[in-house]
Amino acid sequence: MQVIIGRGVNDDGLSLLVPEHYSMVSRKHAIVEIGEDVMTFEDSSSNGSWVNGVPVRKKQISDGDLIMLGDKDNGYRLDIHLVKQKIEAYKNKNRIDFSSEFKTLKLVYNNYNNASNQIKKKYKSKTSLPQILFSVAGMILFFALGQVFDIPPQIGMFFYIAVPTIAVFLFSLKQDSNAMQRELLLTKHNLAKEYLCPKCRKPLNIDLPIEILEQEKTCPHKCGAIYIP
Ligand SMILES: [Zn+2]
Numbered sequence: 001m002q003v004i005i006g007r008g009v010n011d012d013g014l015s016l017l018v019p020e021h022y023s024m025v026s027r028k029h030a031i032v033e034i035g036e037d038v039m040t041f042e043d044s045s046s047n048g049s050w051v052n053g054v055p056v057r058k059k060q061i062s063d064g065d066l067i068m069l070g071d072k073d074n075g076y077r078l079d080i081h082l083v084k085q086k087i088e089a090y091k092n093k094n095r096i097d098f099s100s101e102f103k104t105l106k107l108v109y110n111n112y113n114n115a116s117n118q119i120k121k122k123y124k125s126k127t128s129l130p131q132i133l134f135s136v137a138g139m140i141l142f143f144a145l146g147q148v149f150d151i152p153p154q155i156g157m158f159f160y161i162a163v164p165t166i167a168v169f170l171f172s173l174k175q176d177s178n179a180m181q182r183e184l185l186l187t188k189h190n191l192a193k194e195y196l197c198p199k200c201r202k203p204l205n206i207d208l209p210i211e212i213l214e215q216e217k218t219c220p221h222k223c224g225a226i227y228i229p
Pocket residue numbers: 197198199200201202219220221222223224225
């Protein structure tokens with residue numbers, strides 16, 4: 001595949017735009033052809049190009065080569081990685097079947113759900129200890145008050161139930177739920193960074209069940225990516 005390089009090309013598709021202030025670079029300065037095994041550089045400019053300090057018209061190049069356009073020392077330095085990125089982006093743009101990447105998305109989604117459940121479980125078990133302690137306190141109170149004041153069991157039972165419930169609610173539940181919310185948000189934030197459409201790179205909603213994406217089969221942003229063929 002070929003990428004055209006110059007000051008007068010569009011910066012999309014298979015062309016790489018050189019910034020305007022490199023006035024020594026031609027509008028269409030050179031073409032880089034990337035094949036299976038070989039890369040070829042071909043100059044078509046008025047001021048010329050240099051590969052590793054040697055002026056060239058057409059030459060086979062490799063990754064580590066120093067390629068200068070327009071001037072040997074002060075010209076535009078061509079980054080081969082940028083050229084390769086252009087080709088990758090172009091291939092992605094014209095590809096529609098993203099079913100293999102969708103499997104990775106599914107993993108991200110499952111990881112998020114598992115992590116969320118773990119966090120909820122952790123805080124659930126955290127609140128059970130104070131609950132037991134307050135229940136014991138409530139029972140002791142029930143017996144003590146029952147003994148001293150000769151209270152009917154119905155009213156004693158009220159203490160037994162109300163003391164642990166209210167206390168747990170006031171002292172532990174609220175604090176724990178704040179901490180839990182923070183942890184849940186952090187987990188979501190971290191995994192949402194990876195939960196993107198593989199084609200258009202726009203974020204997908206990690207709170208929506210993945211089954212909805214599976215039913216729709218395509219990107220919700222309408223970029224044309226197909227997740228399930
Ligand atoms: Zn998309």
